[in-house]
Amino acid sequence: MRTLHSDVIVDAVAKMCVSANRYLPEDVRRSFAEADAKEKAPAAKEIFRQLTENYELAEKSGLPLCQDTGLAVFFVEMGQDLRIEGENIREAINHGVRKGYEEGKLRKSVCDPFTRANTKDNTPAVIHFDIVPGDRLRIGFMAKGGGSENMSRVTMLAPAQGWEGIKKFVLQRVAEAGPNPCPPTVIGIGIGGSFDYAPILAKKALMRKLGDTNPDPGLDAMEKELLAEINKLGIGPMGLGGVTTSLDVKIAVSPCHIASLPLAVNVQCHSARHEEVEL
Amino acid sequence: MAEYRINSPISDADAKMLRAGDVVFLSGTIYTARDAAHKRLMELIDAGKELPFDLKGSAIYYVGPSPAPEGRPIGSAGPTTSYRMDSYAPRLHALGSKASIGKGKRNDAVKQALKDHGAVYFGATGGAGALLSMCITAAKVVAFDELGPEAIRKLTVKDFPLLVINDSVGGDLYVKPDLKAVGLE
Numbered sequence: 001m002r003t004l005h006s007d008v009i010v011d012a013v014a015k016m017c018v019s020a021n022r023y024l025p026e027d028v029r030r031s032f033a034e035a036d037a038k039e040k041a042p043a044a045k046e047i048f049r050q051l052t053e054n055y056e057l058a059e060k061s062g063l064p065l066c067q068d069t070g071l072a073v074f075f076v077e078m079g080q081d082l083r084i085e086g087e088n089i090r091e092a093i094n095h096g097v098r099k100g101y102e103e104g105k106l107r108k109s110v111c112d113p114f115t116r117a118n119t120k121d122n123t124p125a126v127i128h129f130d131i132v133p134g135d136r137l138r139i140g141f142m143a144k145g146g147g148s149e150n151m152s153r154v155t156m157l158a159p160a161q162g163w164e165g166i167k168k169f170v171l172q173r174v175a176e177a178g179p180n181p182c183p184p185t186v187i188g189i190g191i192g193g194s195f196d197y198a199p200i201l202a203k204k205a206l207m208r209k210l211g212d213t214n215p216d217p218g219l220d221a222m223e224k225e226l227l228a229e230i231n232k233l234g235i236g237p238m239g240l241g242g243v244t245t246s247l248d249v250k251i252a253v254s255p256c257h258i259a260s261l262p263l264a265v266n267v268q269c270h271s272a273r274h275e276e277v278e279l
Numbered sequence: 280m281a282e283y284r285i286n287s288p289i290s291d292a293d294a295k296m297l298r299a300g301d302v303v304f305l306s307g308t309i310y311t312a313r314d315a316a317h318k319r320l321m322e323l324i325d326a327g328k329e330l331p332f333d334l335k336g337s338a339i340y341y342v343g344p345s346p347a348p349e350g351r352p353i354g355s356a357g358p359t360t361s362y363r364m365d366s367y368a369p370r371l372h373a374l375g376s377k378a379s380i381g382k383g384k385r386n387d388a389v390k391q392a393l394k395d396h397g398a399v400y401f402g403a404t405g406g407a408g409a410l411l412s413m414c415i416t417a418a419k420v421v422a423f424d425e426l427g428p429e430a431i432r433k434l435t436v437k438d439f440p441l442l443v444i445n446d447s448v449g450g451d452l453y454v455k456p457d458l459k460a461v462g463l464e
Contacts, residue, residue: 065355068359178384233461235456269405
């Protein structure tokens with residue numbers, strides 16, 4: 001049994017909240033450069049120029065990349081041979097969020113759904129826990145913006161609709177969202193599981209690096225096929241036209257009920273802010 | 280498509296001259312308001328009370344900035360998605376507001392209000408909050424401080440970079456998705 005003090009978690013989470021909001025990940029920077037090289041339209045190229053200047057400026061000035069520093073979403077994999085001392089793990093993660101969002105001058109964007117009163121410290125975070133073999137703790141963090149989240153959808157398709165039905169729903173969703181979610185977007189797709197599990201799969205898929213390869217060759221081919229289709233829509237960066245409506249598509253699947261084909265589409269903005277740490 | 284340097288408050292003539300696709304560098308005074316502040320403004324209008332700023336010629340920026348770091352007037356300050364303010368915008372244009380600034384599509388009622396009242400809808404680059412912050416030289420909360428990031432702020436901007444998305448003659452810059460290309464039409 002390994003023991004880890006909660007203070008380590010608090011500090012690691014606080015640090016991730018700040019750095020993910022200030023430093024655009026390398027995979028996203030590379031993706032911008034590759035997409036820009038493919039664009040011919042001046043408006044699309046101008047958006048990539050501004051986004052590049054923006055991440056350079058954020059890194060230099062310490063300002064967050066975007067004023068929407070997100071709802072804090074975590075994927076936690078806790079080894080079953082690990083014991084946490086001090087605060088319980090949920091409290092430690094929320095403590096880290098409070099600390100990171102305050103010290104990093106990040107916007108507090110969480111409120112009561114009815115009164116809309118701001119909780120003033122960006123908590124509670126949304127935390128997905130998983131118990132895994134071993135004695136390590138992996139914490140994945142995503143600063144999830146509201147504009148792109150609002151464009152996300154979940155649906156229960158009939159099994160007969162299959163892959164063609166899935167593609168159609170995703171394409172209609174991306175087309176309808178248009179310029180709203182800050183394209184070029186990243187599209188996380190969860191297929192299977194249940195009504196509640198499909199969106200978790202979709203969100204977790206967004207934790208992957210842009211431009212990586214899905215370890216399942218079949219899914220990898222589907223991701224590439226769907227990305228090519230999405231980019232035929234011509235919405236382009238910020239909806240001003242171009243060949244880059246999305247930077248990437250990520251698919252995660254899980255077996256489902258014989259009656260169902262759950263599908264979730266989680267839309268992420270161009271600045272796919274995410275980080276992971278292992279403790 | 281032309282490029283203009285325009286001052287805010289925006290004159291009737293300037294607002295009417297702009298066309299979808301024009302690049303505008305806006306300087307002067309603009310006001311921030313997003314979801315919660317718009318709701319409060321409507322309540323004040325309903326009650327016949329005085330508003331915290333003069334709507335005449337005003338440009339309303341849909342933004343909830345991040346906190347100002349030491350030595351800067353404001354934090355990151357890019358646009359939020361505009362459709363959430365669609366139910367409020369026509370009323371503000373009817374009372375003299377000449378522009379809103381945000382990102383994303385507007386509904387038909389807003390587009391009609393732009394025509395009826397000679398106003399424009401500007402797009403700023405979403406997710407470029409640090410870059411846009413550099414064009415803001417002063418910021419002061421003028422109402423609803425308790426709303427935190429959603430408070431109404433008076434901003435002084437210098438050459439704030441904008442694109443005209445919807446103009447006063449029905450022009451719309453946003454590209455229609457090519458549904459035919461993917462077999463959806």
